[in-house]
Amino acid sequence: MPANRWSRKPSIRRRYGWVLNFAATSPRIRALSRQAKEGHRYAEDLARNARERREQGLEEFRPERLTVKRLADQLDVPAGEVYARLRQLRVELFGKDLSDSAIYYRLQQERQRLAREPRVCAQEGCGELLPEEAIASRRYCEWHRSPVARVTRSRARAQARPP
Secondary structure, eight states: OOOSTTTSOOOOOOOOGGGGGSOTTOHHHHTSOHHHHHHHHHHHHHHHHHHHHHHTTTSSOOOOOOOHHHHHHHHTSOHHHHHHHHHHHHHHHHSSOOOHHHHHHHHHHHHHHHHSOOOBOSSTTOOOBOOTTOOTTOOSOTGGGSHHHHHHHHHHHHHHSOO
16 A cells, blocks of 8 residues: 555544543542543543643643643653553443544533433323433333333323214
8 A cells, every 4th residue: 555645544633621521529430440540630631731722822832732642751651551541431431432522422412411400200190200311302201101001091092082
């Protein structure tokens, strides 16, 4: 394969600003493995550097961009190990190695879900609250979304219709 600029695979520059959304005392962070916690520290360093560079963008002194390779040199560890720890962090927090846009989308969905008011089951006479993590289109509690309850509602509607 020729080694020219058109045949190279472009490198993807990851962003780590999303890691600043998690407090160090968050239960999700405390539940991480040792390797993922190292990845969390690395990601925080990268995110803080990016924030400083953004905030001081027009000033005379601007900090140098901290890359994974520079971070690895500072810590005297192989860059591959830093990349592996960052990947482990993403896997443990989100279930798989997601892209940056997917991570930001999931965080946005989580914020919206937490901002919603508690909802009550739509079945008449039932006052049970729906789980916080329930999707927006869910209307019934566990019992009233069962097949038996759905069939009962369907038959009641059918009998209520005029012939």
